[in-house]
Amino acid sequence: MFAALKRLNIYQKEMYPIISRLLLGYLVFGEIYFIILLNHGIIDVKFGIQELVCGFTVFSFLFWLRIADDFKDYELDCRLFKERPLPSGRVTKKDLGIFITILIAITLVLNFIYMNNFLFCVLLYTYGSFMAVWFFQKHKIAKSLPLALVTHNPVQIFINLYIVSFTVIKYQLPFFDLTNMLALLTLYFPALIWEVSRKIKAPEEETEYVTYSKLFGYKKAVNFVFIVTWIDIFTNFALVWNLNKWSVLALLLNVLWCSWKFVEFKKNPTKYKIVTKVEMYTYIQESLMILTIILYIIMHR
Template sequence: MIKRLHIYFKEMYPLISRFFLAIIYFFEIYFLLLLNKNIYDFSIGIQEWIGVLTVFIFLMVLRIADDFKDYEHDKRLFSHRPLPSGQVYKKDLAITLVFVVGLSFILNLVFMNNFAWYLFLFIYGTLMSLWFFQKDKIQNSLPLALITHNPVMMVLNIYILSFVCFKYDLPLVSWTTFLLAFTMYFQSLIWEISRKIRAPKDETEYVTYSQLFGYEKVTRFVRNLTLIDIMTNILLLWNLSKIGVVFIVLNVIWMMVQFQQFIKDPNHFKLVDRVERYTYITEITMVASVIVHLIQMRLNL
């Protein structure tokens, strides 16, 4: 079983890189909220690392749940993947789910201050795995699947925000929490749509947004979402790092050029590759700006 799970996680959910991603995801929201509220007297302990572990486990659960949901579909279109190819068994993944969800449940119940939001997060994730009891309608409609499934990332953001707000006695509903809930959500939304935009010659029986609505129209939609997303980033960074704002603006200008080039010639590159590069640069800029600001403030204290 261990060997089979190693094969699965290596391909579908690389543990080390995903845990590192969970650290960045959690602490980016954590510090952006605190710094925008001018809170510099903070302490990082076991609760924060349980929060990181919860993010890591929840994203793992989503990955495994998707493989269960799409098993028959993947047997036809992605038969090389570990589960449909038989390299890992459903039982292996089911045992893993029980263990990691049980672990996160106990840790959140005992140590965390936002257990209700933890329950809401995992209940939403469970309903997603069950297609909200409307499998025939949702599975056969890509837009409906997006509308019902993608908001889970905002719920994950609110899980983190609620912990920080309760710990530091901050209001859960504020302009800053609103921006943070949406800025991280938009990035996942942009990526999710972009990975299902293809050039006409690359379309297969796999249903994509470009197949349903035309690659030009969907690309323009993602471009507009990117402009909205970048405004939330600028507002969050404005009082922390003007240099960071400059880098973000330059990055989004570059991305606008990529969108336009793809609309003119969709055969030149895969849009999702450029979107991922843009996202990485944006996130690196946000994280670097937070770190630099923290160092500056510590030196001034």
């Protein structure tokens, strides 16, 4: 047992650092939760165990997806990423299988006992389960990077829906309104941007690993990311407009900086990895969203 725990500790350090990912889970939850409440004029937040369970569920679900991806890509990783914990044998499939079964069970029990949106939790894990088995179409999806993107990337919307449903049910808000619809998308586009950009490489850096730049050319792939980035920023503009107009300006400056990096990459794709600039853009963007929430709460107390 101690040996298995030691192997799991190696895995979490290299593939899913628990502390930082737990913080990420609560940041994802907090951003959507407070954006909805503040846009509906609710300042008196009733924070309790439900909020703790909601943030933990985001963390737990993303942990499961990380492990499911390692299972799905095991054969490829054994060829291209032999140093990773699972392909290298430093952790076993049995270790991860037992761990994730326990984690999922704990998450579902907590949701059943404490949450008001258990059906949405079941919906989230149902979609995740279909992802884990390639929607029973592995022979088609595994061979097509665009098809994998279309079927798998919407999982962020299901995570958002889980958070939105909890929030609107608890505070008796209308389910279908513009704020909630935008909240469903607010973290979906960054996930889409990151997923595509991490598979864009300069021509001389391509390997047997399939990338969007190999399929469509790096310029067309960057153009797609550019367009989605601007769609993403307009959803953020709409969500913070009533909270702090200065945040809109800060978000605009951030997206202009990122857009310039796209232009530079198209001119010289060996200058840097485009995903590093996308990650910086996302960190700044989400930090500005969180800062907007904090400032609004402070100013209206």
